[in-house]
Amino acid sequence: MTAQRFVALDALRGLAIALMILVNTPGSWQHVYPSLLHASWDGFTFADIVFPGFLFVVGAAMFYALRHSTFNVATLGRIAKRSALLFAIGVLLNWYPFITDISELRIPGVLQRIGLCYAIAAILVLLLRGRYLLFVSTAILVAYWVLLTLFGNAEPFSLTGNAVLKLDVLLLGPAHLYQGFGLAFDPEGLLSSLPAIVSVLVGYFVAQQLSQRSAKDGARWLLLAAFALLVLSWGCAGFWPLNKALWSGSYVMLSSAILMALLAVLVGLSDILKQHSLVQPLVTYGTNPLFIYILSWLWAATLMRIPFAGSNVYQVTFEFIATMMPAKLASLVFALLHVVLFWWLSRLLYRRNIIIRL
DSSP states (O other), X not given: OTTTHHHHHHHHHHHHHHHHHHHHOOSOTTSOOGGXXXXXXXXXXXXXXXXXXXXXXXXXXXHHHHTTOOSSHHHHHHHHHHHHHHHHHHHHHHHTTTTSOGGGXXXXXXXXXXXXXXXXXXXXXXXXXXXXXXXXXXXXHHHHHHHHHHHSOSSTTSTTTOHHHHHHHHHTOGGGSOOTTSSSOOTTOSTTHHHXXXXXXXXXXXXXXXXXXXXXXXXXXXXXXHHHHHHHHHHHTTTSOOBTTTTOHHHHHHHXXXXXXXXXXXXXXXXXXXXXXXXXXXXXXXXXXXXXXXXXXXXXXXXXXXEETTEEHHHHHHHHHHTSSOHHHHHHHHHHHHHHHHHHHHHHHHHTTXXXXX
């Protein structure tokens, strides 16, 4: 599937981008359907598949980007540069529009985690060449569970008793962490980036396996692997609850299983049934993921800061839509309009063969 890889994987990347905009750009956070909100702590919602989707496709793309690379200074330099740029852009997005006191600037974030996980996963695959990735991934999850258990409080998987919070407060300080849980706890914390590396490695391993199989065999393998991970996740959830904020092992396995199943569907549509017209909109969305992510963040943050009619452009636009339908539906329509807007921009870039990379 080496030639066809780009269709299904780019479609999955595009789906991740579309879902990210859908989840991150509601008309009002007070009026959102529960499935479009992240689980408050333990549990799993539709929204919780978005971030693992990003990491999964980073890993899948890594297989094709690094398969001819060797572990040397030049390669490590490129990896370090890309990782540092992702981290720096993420911090700048947290700071935008540059009015927050730097003493209260949130340091962790989505792009920061992607940058860290990309760097560590890339070094691992260069050293191991994929031969021992399953063993390494398992070891990382076991080590993470041990760290949470040893250094957490009496309830090591709780909001107030977990080791992720302790390490971030110790190294970064509470003022530099996410405050949305009612206290200083960051869902993109340093320690919880360990299992997130596994999400990248799973994507790499999947791309590696698909490259060695026909489309039909690849889709069949994906479904079998997804079922196996689903069973493992169910078994682990009994002692390690599903939890996106802590990026628990059961969450890694469940999200990976769902992504494999989705990829199997996309492989079936694009490479088996040859229904290219059905996946092309997603392929279009997946060609400039970093640029679209950054732009969607800046767009929403800017609209919220443009005064208009006693409020701001973002809020007033939502309230106008809400005059025609229930508030939750209006919030969803508002988000869907943004999905369409950024798809149109992606299409514009795609048709002009403009690819923006770091």
